[in-house]
């Protein structure tokens with residue numbers, strides 16, 4: 001299930017709570033979408049493969065031109081330094097900062113009974129963000145996350161076994177479970193690391 005509303009890139013964590021999705025992934029995706037829709041707000045002179053191709057394919061052309069121009073101006077071809085090292089992607093760096101802020105916000109919210117109660121009962125967290133949260137949360141909140149990861153995993157294993165039976169019988173449908181498992185093991189689609 002997906003949240004129906006379009007989230008603002010700076011939306012508070014509580015707005016990203018929805019059954020069946022990792023709220024940290026949801027907010028990072030919203031932030032990444034905002035970058036692609038309005039790249040002028042996130043200037044970059046260096047981009048990774050994924051973000052350069054996303055800019056080329058999904059951003060307003062006038063903005064893509066501006067960023068690619070500055071990337072070409074900054075490129076090692078023009079400089080005499082002879083540097084051949086890889087430069088960090090400006091957008092990946094911004095996304096990591098946003099991710100760290102949202103993980104810290106999650107840790108703060110876990111002190112509130114209402115938030116912790118909802119997360120305990122309905123929460124979904126991907127493995128990557130779950131492990132990051134376990135590292136920064138004290139006990140017993142870290143145990144809540146371990147419990148969520150274990151029950152998410154158990155449910156996915158059950159769905160995968162069901163799907164396996166269907167596939168072997170040659171039945172169609174139910175392939176959505178493969179996407180849910182990918183989301184669980186490597187975070188939502190298109191999130192770089």
Ligand SMILES: [Zn+2]
Nearest residue numbers: 022025126129
């Ligand atoms: Zn996640």
Ligand SMILES: [Zn+2]
Nearest residue numbers: 048051089092
């Ligand atoms: Zn990047």
